[in-house]
Structures are given as C-alpha cells and as structure tokens.
C-alpha cells in the first residue's frame with residue numbers, strides 16, 4: 001500500500017534519513033523505533049509531505065506521491081495525527097468531528113443533495129462518536145476536555161477523514177495511565193477491524209509489545225532492522241544500538 005524507495009534527506013551536512021526502503025501493508029501496525037535523533041520523525045515528515053526528500057521516492061498504491069503537498073497526500077488517504085493540534089477549541093466535540101466528516105466528503109467530491117449530505121454527515125458523526133466512546137461528551141467544548149480526551153478527539157477527527165494509512169507519533173505522550181489504554185485500543189481497532197495500515201513512532205516498550213505486528217529500527221537515519229517484534233528485539237544490532245541506550249530502561 002505505502003512504500004518508500006531509497007528515501008533520503010540531508011539537512012546541511014547531516015544525512016538525517018539515509019536510503020530508507022520499506023513497504024507497509026494493510027492491516028499491519030508497524031512501530032518505528034530508534035534512539036533520539038535516529039530519524040523517526042523526519043521519516044514521518046517525508047511520508048506525510050512536511051519535508052521534501054533530497055532523493056528517493058514515496059509511493060502510495062503504486063502512485064508516486066513524492067512531490068505532493070501534505071494536503072494532497074491527506075486527500076489520497078494518508079492521515080497523520082498528533083504533534084499537530086487540529087482541534088477547534090471553541091467548538092463542541094460533535095461539531096469538531098462533523099467538520100472533519102464534511103472535509104472528508106468534500107475530498108470525495110460526492111454530489112449528494114444537501115439534505116442527504118446532512119443526514120449522512122450526521123450519521124457518520126454519531127457513528128464515530130460511539131466508536132471512540134465520546135457520545136456522552138458530544139456537546140462539551142474541545143478546549144474543556146481532559147488531555148486524554150483531546151487526544152482521543154484528534155483520533156476521531158482523523159478517523160472521519162477515512163484514511164488508508166494512519167500515522168501516529170507517540171500517541172500516548174503526556175497521557176495518564178488511565179487515558180492511554182483507551183487511545184491504544186482505538187489505534188489497535190483501526191488495524192484489526194478496519195484493515196488499515198498503521199505507522200507508529202513509539203518509545204514505550206509496553207506499547208510496542210502490545211500493538212506492533214512489525215518493528216522497524218532506525219539508527220543514524222539508516223534502517224538497521226525490520227521484522228517481527230520478537231525477532232527484531234533479539235537482534236544484536238538492536239540490542240547494541242538501541243536497547244542498550246534506553247528502550248530497555250523504559
């Protein structure tokens with residue numbers, strides 16, 4: 001579904017991402033791990049379009065999207081959440097989701113009649129509110145939500161865009177021990193029930209163990225390991241280059 005081919009970016013003299021080639025499949029959750037400065041977020045930026053590569057390509061369903069803007073990539077089905085606050089704080093929870101649903105419908109260019117469009121938007125909004133278990137908060141202003149609920153609302157808004165590829169950068173950062181499992185099980189369901197391709201940059205070992213079908217390890221911008229979690233965790237290069245430097249202590 002999503003593929004990078006020899007993807008590289010150089011910032012001045014520093015090769016932040018170095019010839020990363022990788023395929024991501026539907027229904028698979030891939031955790032991208034590595035020490036600080038390994039190039040994880042930059043890799044995300046290259047895939048979602050925030051950063052242009054020095055060389056290499058990004059393909060989505062076989063089409064070259066390397067030169068497309070982030071907005072154009074979103075329209076093609078790449079949904080990136082977190083680390084960017086997309087909420088409308090002065091609007092209610094349901095309103096936030098409704099706007100995201102409407103944006104998604106415009107993306108499809110469906111020429112539904114206005115009344116019918118309103119009904120389908122309302123139905124989709126209610127459906128998402130229930131899936132994220134926020135129906136009881138539907139009228140609460142986004143600004144008044146607890147941190148964990150705000151993050152959950154961001155996932156809900158991302159779901160409204162109906163992407164095929166979900167990208168999450170440390171989705172439980174700053175969450176309490178009670179809040180994190182709800183967001184993680186939501187992310188889990190996107191892959192399991194929805195058959196979506198999910199990419200996750202994550203430092204927390206318990207999150208990786210619970211969710212990942214596959215782990216990719218970056219180190220100094222290079223992809224140094226790629227495979228099933230149990231196998232990758234055992235590899236010497238991972239133990240030396242990564243686990244030894246912090247992950248094991250998380």
Ligand SMILES: Nc1ncnc2c1ncn2[C@@H]1O[C@H](COP(=O)(O)OP(=O)(O)OP(=O)(O)O)[C@@H](O)[C@H]1O
Nearest residue numbers: 011012014016034035036037038039040041042043
């Ligand atoms: N816009 C930029 N300009 C210059 N250097 C950058 C830029 N973005 C990232 N870098 C550098 O590229 C390298 C990779 O950074 P990146 O943020 O991708 O690492 P990371 O693996 O996500 O780290 P962390 O786990 O700390 O978030 C770092 O050395 C960083 O300083």
